[in-house]
Amino acid sequence: MGVLHAGPGRAIGGLSALERRGLAHWHREEITVLLAKPHNLAPLAGVRFVGTRRPVGLFATGPLPTWRTEPAALLVAGSGRGRDAPLTDRSQRWSSSA
Numbered sequence: 001m002g003v004l005h006a007g008p009g010r011a012i013g014g015l016s017a018l019e020r021r022g023l024a025h026w027h028r029e030e031i032t033v034l035l036a037k038p039h040n041l042a043p044l045a046g047v048r049f050v051g052t053r054r055p056v057g058l059f060a061t062g063p064l065p066t067w068r069t070e071p072a073a074l075l076v077a078g079s080g081r082g083r084d085a086p087l088t089d090r091s092q093r094w095s096s097s098a
Helices: 002-006 014-020 069-079 086-097
Strands: 031-036 047-052
Touching: 014 031, 014 069
Parallel strands: 031 047
Antiparallel strands: none
């Protein structure tokens, strides 16, 4: 729904894309939709619109445009924000409990 709301040139990204590609145990209630900066969209419940300078359509595939695994994972890992990059927090907990 978020991709349709955002219009052409948009795609599912971040952890939402990774989940669609098969990543397990990282589910988020909020879906991430990537679109070119700047954007001027009305908020939509359950959808987080993220503006990016990257070419959104270049990394997307499928009838419901979804970023490929590699660029989606790199975007999540490089975001540096807790909600977008929980990989650091969880990996630190796993390594400290081992």
